[in-house]
Amino acid sequence: MFGSGAVRAEPSLARVRPAVDVLEPSPEQAFQRAGEAVARLREVLRRHGVPDASVSGSRLGLSSEYDGHARGRTLLGYRCQASYAVETGALDDLERLIADVVDAGAHRIDGVEFDVRDRPALLDEARRRAVAAARRKAQVYAEAADARLGPVLHIQDVEAEPVAAFRASAAGGPPGALAPGAVEVSARVVLGFSLRH
Template identity: 85%
Template sequence: MTQAIEEPWGISVFGSGTVRAEPALARVRPAVDVLEPSPDRAFRKAEEAVARLRQVLRRHGVPDASVSGSRLSLSSEYDGHGGDRTLLGYRCQASYSVETEALDELERLIVDMVDAGAHRIDGVEFDVRDKPELHDEARRRAVAAARRKAQVYAEAADARLGPVLHIQDVESEPFAAFRAAEGGGPSGALAPGSVEVSAGVLLGFSLRH
């Protein structure tokens, strides 16, 4: 812990709190990536793959509103360097974010997307709907942890804990993360486990003797 209150009064302590919850949804990031001899052909092949991908999503009950595009690019690709460069073709890439609540069908959805024309899956992220409420509970637990720690220090120093004089939010630290934790659920790469929401706080108390 590198942060500290600079004034030499009382006691300054850090506390962290974590809340775990079952994930309610997943965000999958499929991408189409084609290399063709001409720009028109690259666009056409990418559009065909995207159309097949949309059909798969609709068949799985994923509404269009749950699909958002994040990137579309067209670039020339070469082999070699300098004067020895050879044009390989034109690469068209399109990536999307697909949100679904059907976690039990997630693996089947990903397989069907790849079969339909998604050339890769850039990531799978599990999430919850009530994230603000979970963060609030994590902050309450962080304050309680900091108070317990301060009480132990005060008793060890033969002092009594006074009122709180300083509260510093330290959620910018790495421990204040939102992530899918390991464990829970069936075995396998797509088992979501539980979602962890963490928070940290620095409290300053006065001391009484």
């Protein structure tokens, strides 16, 4: 018998994904300009109280960039990129943080995700609800078949790694505000029961 359960909670943290992306005539200039942007980015994050441990990033990557194809292509320069994941619990300050990060030299924001710190506890509750839903359904079928529900013989997760989904909130905050909405953690299960007559 299949059952699903979900738990919704207010987000307790956000992950912002800024990236530095520069194009310069030489590798040295590209590395220098990207390095300066990264340093400014780190300084802004520290000013916002984001510890270095809450920032994970890639190394500076360098690639040649061309315009055109085959023999007609021309070298545009050298592109240097670095992307970061910044985790913060200061949700009320999130819009200001993003604006300051962009002002400091982040050339784009690749995403903003909301999450909860205690996801394992929410997942446990979602699994309990999934089992309860499967049991209720099995009870109805057993009664309709003039049988009694016996013990559980089999339990199987439908998904090996249940994930948290973000549900945006339509209300709250001024127009254009980053409204975090709710994080939903769901689980699905298949239970096998014995039947007694």
